[in-house]
Amino acid sequence: MSLEFIPTRVFYEPGALDYPLGKTLVERFKYMGITMSPTTSHNRITGIPGNTATAQYREAKRTLVIGVRRSKTFQSCKPSAHYQLPLVTSCPGMCEYCYLATTLGKKPYVRIYVNLDEILGIASNLIKERLPEMTQFEGAATSDPIPVERYTGALKQTIEFFGREPNGRFHPLGFIIAPIFRFEGWQEAYRQLMERSAEELVKRAPSGWSSEQLTLEFISHRFTSKAKATILEVFPNSSLPMVEDERKFKYGQFGYGKYIYQPEEMQEMKEFFQDQAKRYFPLAQVEYFI
Numbered sequence: 001m002s003l004e005f006i007p008t009r010v011f012y013e014p015g016a017l018d019y020p021l022g023k024t025l026v027e028r029f030k031y032m033g034i035t036m037s038p039t040t041s042h043n044r045i046t047g048i049p050g051n052t053a054t055a056q057y058r059e060a061k062r063t064l065v066i067g068v069r070r071s072k073t074f075q076s077c078k079p080s081a082h083y084q085l086p087l088v089t090s091c092p093g094m095c096e097y098c099y100l101a102t103t104l105g106k107k108p109y110v111r112i113y114v115n116l117d118e119i120l121g122i123a124s125n126l127i128k129e130r131l132p133e134m135t136q137f138e139g140a141a142t143s144d145p146i147p148v149e150r151y152t153g154a155l156k157q158t159i160e161f162f163g164r165e166p167n168g169r170f171h172p173l174g175f176i177i178a179p180i181f182r183f184e185g186w187q188e189a190y191r192q193l194m195e196r197s198a199e200e201l202v203k204r205a206p207s208g209w210s211s212e213q214l215t216l217e218f219i220s221h222r223f224t225s226k227a228k229a230t231i232l233e234v235f236p237n238s239s240l241p242m243v244e245d246e247r248k249f250k251y252g253q254f255g256y257g258k259y260i261y262q263p264e265e266m267q268e269m270k271e272f273f274q275d276q277a278k279r280y281f282p283l284a285q286v287e288y289f290i
């Protein structure tokens with residue numbers, strides 16, 4: 001089975017045709033025989049088929065929208081970076097626990113932006129505002145940008161941009177282990193994951209690369225009421241642990257609250273992952289456990 005993301009249908013904002021990438025992509029998808037439709041806004045897509053929430057969700061994940069990002073600023077991105085870098089929104093994956101269930105709802109179609117030069121221009125301005133401090137950007141806060149990289153080249157361009165920016169950093173190479181669940185045998189399962197990750201890294205790292213340059217981030221499972229409602233509609237047989245009474249309620253940075261594990265459970269998980277990090281990645285930097 002091919003793991004390449006090939007959309008079933010593509011929507012495009014007519015304004016995207018004013019940019020070379022937009023023009024190239026529209027021509028490319030037409031040539032591939034994919035159904036193309038213009039749309040007035042990449043934020044409001046109508047015409048994704050499906051009679052049930054599950055079917056609509058699946059179809060949305062196969063839908064690509066080519067748009068122009070017009071907002072002049074970026075959202076904050078605590079604790080991993082100062083700002084989100086909006087290269088892409090959503091991802092063709094269908095993980096039940098996906099953290100995007102809160103923000104993207106039941107139709108998480110994949111959006112790409114063709115005005116990358118303008119987006120990177122905003123990044124430049126934000127870097128200048130924080131001088132002489134270093135400013136860090138996260139490229140995967142609202143998406144997985146890898147599946148559409150073959151179409152946009154956005155990551156390549158962004159990495160080259162940060163190579164020229166002495167005071168800006170793109171999120172460094174690292175592992176985000178998320179979401180972390182507690183279940184029967186969770187310690188052994190995550191230990192194996194860490195062990196395997198360390199082995200693979202040694203096998204694949206370029207010569208001269210040291211894991212001193214690696215960062216580790218650990219994010220325990222959490223859910224919002226909105227995400228729970230969406231997940232249960234889209235995945236009616238979901239067995240994700242989402243019982244509010246078993247969790248602690250906490251307000252988050254974007255104004256909505258979420259249900260996280262109890263403090264003593266969090267403490268146990270935090271200590272466990274700190275130990276695993278020391279064991280398998282002794283030189284790496286643990287950025288946080290939340």
Ligand code: SF4
Nearest residue numbers: 091093094095098144
């Ligand atoms: S963004 Fe991550 S969690 Fe969400 S569907 Fe894609 S791969 Fe899964």
